[in-house]
Structures are given as structure tokens and as C-alpha cells.
Amino acid sequence: MTVLILGGAGYIGSHATDEFLARGYDVAVVDNLSTGHRAAVADKARFYQGDIRDKAFLTDVFTQEKNIEGVMHFCAYSLVSESMSKPLMYFENNVGGAMTLLDVMQDFDVKHIVFSSTAATFGIPEEMPITEKTPQNPINPYGESKLIMEKMMAWQAAATDMTYVALRYFNVAGAKHDGSIGEAHKNETHLIPIILQVALGQRDKIMIYGDDYQTEDGTCVRDYIGMTDLIDAHIKSLEYLKAGGQSDAFNLGTKTGYSNLQVLETARQVTGHAIASEIGPRRIGDPDALIADSSKAQKILAWTPTEKLADIIKNAWTWHQNHPHGYED
Ligand SMILES: NC(=O)c1ccc[n+]([C@@H]2O[C@H](COP(=O)([O-])OP(=O)(O)OC[C@H]3O[C@@H](n4cnc5c(N)ncnc54)[C@H](O)[C@@H]3O)[C@@H](O)[C@H]2O)c1
Numbered sequence: 163m164t165v166l167i168l169g170g171a172g173y174i175g176s177h178a179t180d181e182f183l184a185r186g187y188d189v190a191v192v193d194n195l196s197t198g199h200r201a202a203v204a205d206k207a208r209f210y211q212g213d214i215r216d217k218a219f220l221t222d223v224f225t226q227e228k229n230i231e232g233v234m235h236f237c238a239y240s241l242v243s244e245s246m247s248k249p250l251m252y253f254e255n256n257v258g259g260a261m262t263l264l265d266v267m268q269d270f271d272v273k274h275i276v277f278s279s280t281a282a283t284f285g286i287p288e289e290m291p292i293t294e295k296t297p298q299n300p301i302n303p304y305g306e307s308k309l310i311m312e313k314m315m316a317w318q319a320a321a322t323d324m325t326y327v328a329l330r331y332f333n334v335a336g337a338k339h340d341g342s343i344g345e346a347h348k349n350e351t352h353l354i355p356i357i358l359q360v361a362l363g364q365r366d367k368i369m370i371y372g373d374d375y376q377t378e379d380g381t382c383v384r385d386y387i388g389m390t391d392l393i394d395a396h397i398k399s400l401e402y403l404k405a406g407g408q409s410d411a412f413n414l415g416t417k418t419g420y421s422n423l424q425v426l427e428t429a430r431q432v433t434g435h436a437i438a439s440e441i442g443p444r445r446i447g448d449p450d451a452l453i454a455d456s457s458k459a460q461k462i463l464a465w466t467p468t469e470k471l472a473d474i475i476k477n478a479w480t481w482h483q484n485h486p487h488g489y490e491d
């Protein structure tokens with residue numbers, strides 16, 4: 163039986179592809195390479211280049227891959243700030259892609275899907291840490307598009323015998339422990355890789371966006387989840403669905419928040435580099451703090467995060483040192 167990984171050439175999808183293969187699954191990958199890299203896809207996976215919004219293309223993939231038992235859906239545009247200036251692009255790709263995918267899954271009677279949702283669906287949360295019962299009120303189009311995807315999955319699951327797991331990741335960082343694959347976004351906007359690019363001498367300094375948030379040191383607080391822990395949650399989710407588990411959503415984080423300045427200080431310790439920084443204006447669309455309560459995932463999926471922030475940065479640092487130009491090396 164085959165696991166179909168959509169967005170498998172991207173940062174998270176490539177790690178999922180690698181780990182599903184390592185655990186003995188048969189894997190096929192679909193990606194349009196809009197933000198992903200062909201070189202990030204493990205050789206043992208069958209690769210189809212194309213767009214999931216293209217129903218004819220997707221139908222062809224499902225026809226060729228006769229034994230799909232589950233779909234891992236990572237395809238999306240996922241930058242908070244970009245979504246503020248290009249909302250329609252986000253709804254079109256994220257919601258449009260999911261709609262075509264569910265349609266084709268139904269055509270081929272594929273029953274299980276695990277998909278990437280996000281802490282950004284919560285907006286400015288009413289409570290901290292954030293549980294699955296915390297109301298979802300997104301404050302940017304990216305988070306809104308993912309909330310629509312969650313609702314669409316729920317309606318489709320209610321109408322058919324498809325089951326889904328929505329995994330609401332908090333801030334994902336890190337890389338495979340051996341540093342062979344990692345984060346290589348074309349225009350990097352994420353905090354940890356940018357900080358490590360400063361450590362590598364590729365940038366002069368890190369600009370910290372805002373120090374007047376309602377947090378202890380005034381900079382935004384995020385809950386960082388390591389790549390190995392994150393992928394483990396996906397494998398557990400698929401197995402849960404295959405065993406008859408009902409559709410559900412889970413918050414994935416570590417219940418520990420780090421401010422942007424704390425992340426910077428940890429990176430200084432891990433890399434041994436001074437890493438110049440400057441405080442700049444706020445970035446539009448950023449909530450003050452996002453911290454996950456993942457006890458539901460621990461209870462139902464038997465998932466326990468193990469990677470601490472220093473481990474996560476250490477793994478990312480190994481990747482960046484080995485591949486200073488990402489997959490172009
Ligand atoms: N990185 C994070 O911190 C984080 C946190 C929460 C949720 N997520 C979600 O996780 C998923 C993966 O994120 P990532 O950081 O790996 O991003 P990424 O951009 O590296 O990966 C997305 C992949 O999907 C592909 N893709 C996008 N639209 C497509 C389409 N229409 N057809 C085919 N391929 C398409 C891209 O080429 C890319 O390879 C996204 O859905 C994102 O919203 C990420």
C-alpha cells in the first residue's frame with residue numbers, strides 16, 4: 163500500500179517522505195516545485211511534478227498509483243506576511259487545492275487524509291496555552307485559508323466515509339539529524355534559518371520585528387516544534403486513521419514558548435557566533451504569543467515531543483553548515 167505525499171518536495175514534506183520510506187512505507191510524491199526542490203525528494207519515492215489544482219493531472223496520478231491507502235497533504239502557500247498582501251492567491255491555492263484533492267480522493271475511494279493546519283487558525287488566542295477547544299479566529303488570510311480547509315474536511319467527512327486528521331503545527335524548525343535535508347525556502351522569511359544565515363556570514367544581522375508586544379521581553383513568543391517530532395505525529399496520525407480512529411484535529415507544540423530574543427540567544431550559544439541583531443518595526447499579521455497545549459495528541463495519538471529548542475537549532479545548524487546554499491549545493 164502506498165502513501166501519497168502532496169508537497170513532498172517542500173521543507174516538511176521532504177522530511178515526511180524520507181521518514182515514511184525509512185519506516186518501510188511505499189511512497190509517491192506530488193509537487194509543482196513552486197517553493198519545493200526536486201533534490202529534496204528521496205530517490206526511493208516516485209515523483210510526479212504537477213499542480214494539485216489540476217484535476218486531470220491529479221486523476222492521472224491516482225490512476226497510476228493504484229494502492230493509495232492515505233494522503234499526506236502539505237501543499238500550500240504558508241507565509242503570514244505574504245498572505246496579508248496577496249489574500250486571493252492564498253485562498254486560491256490552499257482552499258482550491260484542497261477542494262480538488264478531496265474531489266479526486268472521493269472519485270478513487272481513498273479514505274484517509276492527514277493535513278497541515280496551523281496555529282495561525284487561532285489568531286489572537288483567548289487563552290494560553292492553546293487547546294483544541296480554544297476558539298479559532300484567524301487574523302490573517304493564511305490562517306483563514308487553513309481554517310476553511312479544516313471545515314471543508316469536516317463537512318466532507320460527515321458526508322462520506324473519508325476520515326481526516328488536521329495537525330495544527332505551531333512553529334516548525336530543525337532538520338533531519340544528519341543534516342542531509344533541511345529548510346531551504348527560496349526567499350527565506352523564517353526566524354531560525356535567517357538567524358543561522360547571519361551566523362554563516364550570509365547576512366549582516368537579524369532584524370527582530372517589534373519589541374512592544376504583550377510579552378515578558380516585548381518580542382513575540384512562539385512554540386517551536388522539531389522536525390523529527392513533527393513527522394512522528396504524521397505517521398501516528400495515519401496509523402490512527404487506518405486503525406479506525408475518527409476524524410479529529412490536534413495541536414502540535416511543546417507547551418513552551420520562546421521569545422524571539424530567547425531564540426536568538428539560544429542560537430548564539432549553539433553556534434558560538436555573536437549574531438548581530440537590531441530591533442525593527444512590527445511585522446503585519448503577527449500575534450503576540452502562540453503556545454500549544456498538546457495533551458490531546460499525547461493522549462489519543464500517543465505522541466510526545468522530545469526535541470528542545472537547543473536540539474532543534476543544532477540540527478538546523480548542521481544542515482545550514484553542510485548546505486550553505488540549500489539544494490543548490
Ligand atoms: N513551516 C511551518 O512552520 C509551518 C507551520 C504550520 C503549518 N505549516 C504548513 O505545513 C505545510 C508545509 O509547509 P513547509 O514549510 O514545508 O512549506 P514549503 O513551501 O516548503 O512546502 C510546500 C510544498 O508544496 C508545494 N506546493 C504548493 N502548492 C502546490 C500545488 N498547488 N500543487 C503542488 N504542489 C504545491 C510547494 O512546491 C512545496 O514543495 C504547509 O501546508 C504549511 O501551511 C507550516
Ligand SMILES: O=c1ccn([C@@H]2O[C@H](COP(=O)(O)OP(=O)(O)O[C@H]3O[C@H](CO)[C@@H](O)[C@H](O)[C@H]3O)[C@@H](O)[C@H]2O)c(=O)[nH]1
Binds near residue numbers: 332333352
Ligand atoms: O527576520 C525575521 C523573521 C521573523 N521574525 C519574527 O519571528 C517570529 C516567528 O516568525 P516566522 O519564523 O516567520 O514564523 P511565523 O510567522 O510565526 O509562522 C510560522 O509558524 C506558523 C505557526 O505558528 C505557521 O502557520 C506558518 O506557516 C509558519 O511560517 C515572528 O514574531 C516574526 O515577526 C523576526 O523578528 N525577524
